[in-house]
Structure formats: structure tokens, C-alpha cells
Amino acid sequence: MGGNGSYSKEFGGVKPQDRTHYETEYKIEGHKVLVLQENPSHDKIIMNSNSRNPIYLFASADKKTGKLTISGIGIYKNNKLVESIDLKFDSNGNVLPFSKTEDGSHSHNWFEVAPGIIGRKSYDKSNHKPIKQKYQKLIDKIVDFNKKGKIWKKRKD
Amino acid sequence: MEEKKRLRNRKIVVRDFFGDGDHLYEDQLGWTKREKREARSLVSKEIFEYEVVTVGLNLAFYYVDNDTFYGIHTESLPIEVKVLPRDTPDSPYINSQCKGDTHARGEVVFSCRDSKELWDGVKIDDKTLEEVLNRSLIITLN
Structure with missing residues (x-):
């Protein structure tokens, strides 16, 4: 998957251009905060997980300040992405509610679109869903995290 | 020595794109190795x-x-290819000017009801999508 420590340093570790993400030192409710947008050419959702059923919190880091902003959540079952949550914020950093016009926060389901290929049913309005209530406490903590201005110090491989 | 020669031969397409002295190179354009592998x-x-x-x-x-910056938003119909707004146009670095969020509203340059129409249908400045992507930095796939 390309996360920290997944390759032996003796073999040179994971080259920056091959990384899918970096783990930060932060966790919220035990879920790892990952930086996706370190590689300057990419912000790509992670389709598979090393752990069996994790929840990953996707953040971007301000290039100058290192300030982390979590804007996505990935929910995995049996190492595969099954649900993603896109968080949208207002100017005060508060989460915007679900909106049918796509301006608000929302979730998508992911499943096997072809043998061995995880995808989502694109352009399916029924796959643009409100966020389940059970994630609300986690989202509240994400909002607090974002507002606290946590800084990511990238670990050298 | 070979590494220095290789770095010297990299062609810069946009200076300071990511930051001071952090340029965008021609070899960073188009699909990455990871997408090709996938x-x-x-x-x-x-x-x-x-x-x-x-x-x-x-x-x-x-x-x-x-x-x-362009975005192809596939979450709803019609599928739209749009110009993405620059969220922070005052940033000195082009890469920081746009979040790459395809949900954002922008001028629609092409729309269709089937993603299979995208490849042949999209034209930007009379260039095909293949030609455009070969000269583009892909910033978001999600």
C-alpha cells in the first residue's frame, strides 16, 4: 500500500513518487490520520487497506505551514474500501450538511465493479448519500482537530 | 555524476509551480506509473x-x-467537464491555487450522460483529451 514502514529500509524504503500516502503521528478515536497530498502530483483515494477493517482519515497538509486539514474518511471491510465520506466546510471550519446539489458533505458506497476492481457507481444519484449518524461523533472530533491547527512533521524514511 | 546529468536534463515546464525552486517538470505530466500499473x-x-x-x-x-485547472465530475448526471475555480488565486505557487475538488462550480466545457462519451467527446483548445492529459499534471483522482 505504500505506507510508512511497509517496505524495508534496506531495500531503500518506498520512493516518494510511489507513495500513496504518509501516516501522521495523529489518531482520532484510534483511526489514523493519513496525508494523501504529499506527492505533488496526487490526491488519490486509497482503495485497499493493510488492516482488515480500518477507518482512515484523509488529510492534506499545507505545503508552507504543514497544517493538517482532514476532509475525507475511508471505511474499509476485508481490506477493501466500502464507503467514503467527503467533508465540506464553511468559512469557519464547520461541516456543511448534506445537500442534494452536492455542495454539502456526503458519502459514497464502493463495491466490486468488475472482478477484483473496487469502484463506485458513478453518476448514480442514489450513491450520493447523507452521512450516517453513527459517524457524527467522529466528525465532530475531526472539526475540532482541523480547528486546532495540528502540524504535520514529515518523517524522513 | 549520472544522476546529476539526469536531473540537469529534466525539462522544466512551469517554474516554482509547487514552491520556490520546486518546479513542474515535463516527466511529471500525464498518467503516473501507479495509474499505469493499476x-x-x-x-x-x-x-x-x-x-x-x-x-x-x-x-x-x-x-x-x-x-x-479542469475537473471531470462523475458523481452525478450529466457528467461535467468544467474549469475549476482557483480557490486561492493569490498564492504565489500555482499548485496551491486550486484544491482540485471537482464538486466545485465552474464553467462547463463539456457534458454527457455516459462516461464512455468523454474520451472522444472532450476537446479543449481543439486538442483531444489524450493530448490534453499528456500535457497536464493530474492532481486528483477520487
Whole structure:
């Protein structure tokens, strides 16, 4: 998957251009905060997980300040992405509610679109869903995290 | 010595794109090795069809030749190819000026009801999507 420590340093570790993400030192409710947008050419959702059923919190880091902003959540079952949550914020950093016009926060389901290929049913309005209530406490903590201005110090491989 | 020669021979397409002295190079344009591996193809159309049509990801990219961010938003119908707004246009670094969020509203340059129409249908400045992506930095696939 390309996360920290997944390759032996003796073999040179994971080259920056091959990384899918970096783990930060932060966790919220035990879920790892990952930086996706370190590689300057990419912000790509992670389709598979090393752990069996994790929840990953996707953040971007301000290039100058290192300030982390979590804007996505990935929910995995049996190492595969099954649900993603896109968080949208207002100017005060508060989460915007679900909106049918796509301006608000929302979730998508992911499943096997072809043998061995995880995808989502694109352009399916029924796959643009409100966020389940059970994630609300986690989202509240994400909002607090974002507002606290946590800084990511990238670990050298 | 060979590494220095290789670095010296890299062609800069946009200076200070990511930061001071952090340029955008020609070899960073187009599909990355990871996308080619995932699609099991080197053919641009096949990679696009894998990532955008089959997996169903939204795609955002920066087209170097006209200094514009574009997004292909596949989450709803019609599928729209749009110019993405620059969220922080005052940033000195182009890469920081646009979040690459294809949900953002922008001028629609093409729309269709089937993602299979995208590859042949999209034209930007009279260039095909393949030509445009070959000259673009892909910033978002999600």
C-alpha cells in the first residue's frame, strides 16, 4: 500500500513518487490520520487497506505551514474500501450538511465493479448519500482537530 | 555524476509551480506509473477508462498549455467537464491555487450522460483529451 514502514529500509524504503500516502503521528478515536497530498502530483483515494477493517482519515497538509486539514474518511471491510465520506466546510471550519446539489458533505458506497476492481457507481444519484449518524461523533472530533491547527512533521524514511 | 546529468536534463515546464525552486517538470505530466500499473496498460485511453469509467473516480488536472485547472465530475448526471475555480488565486505557487475538488462550480466545457462519451467527446483548445492529459499534471483522482 505504500505506507510508512511497509517496505524495508534496506531495500531503500518506498520512493516518494510511489507513495500513496504518509501516516501522521495523529489518531482520532484510534483511526489514523493519513496525508494523501504529499506527492505533488496526487490526491488519490486509497482503495485497499493493510488492516482488515480500518477507518482512515484523509488529510492534506499545507505545503508552507504543514497544517493538517482532514476532509475525507475511508471505511474499509476485508481490506477493501466500502464507503467514503467527503467533508465540506464553511468559512469557519464547520461541516456543511448534506445537500442534494452536492455542495454539502456526503458519502459514497464502493463495491466490486468488475472482478477484483473496487469502484463506485458513478453518476448514480442514489450513491450520493447523507452521512450516517453513527459517524457524527467522529466528525465532530475531526472539526475540532482541523480547528486546532495540528502540524504535520514529515518523517524522513 | 549520472544522476546529476539526469536531473540537469529534466525539462522544466512551469517554474516554482509547487514552491520556490520546486518546479513542474515535463516527466511529471500525464498518467503516473501507479495509474499505469493499476490499469495494466500504457495506453492513455485504457488508463482513463479504467480510472474514470470503470472505477468511477473524479479527475482533476492542470493543463499546462493554457494554465487552467479542469475537473471531470462523475458523481452525478450529466457528467461535467468544467474549469475549476482557483480557490486561492493569490498564492504565489500555482499548485496551491486550486484544491482540485471537482464538486466545485465552474464553467462547463463539456457534458454527457455516459462516461464512455468523454474520451472522444472532450476537446479543449481543439486538442483531444489524450493530448490534453499528456500535457497536464493530474492532481486528483477520487
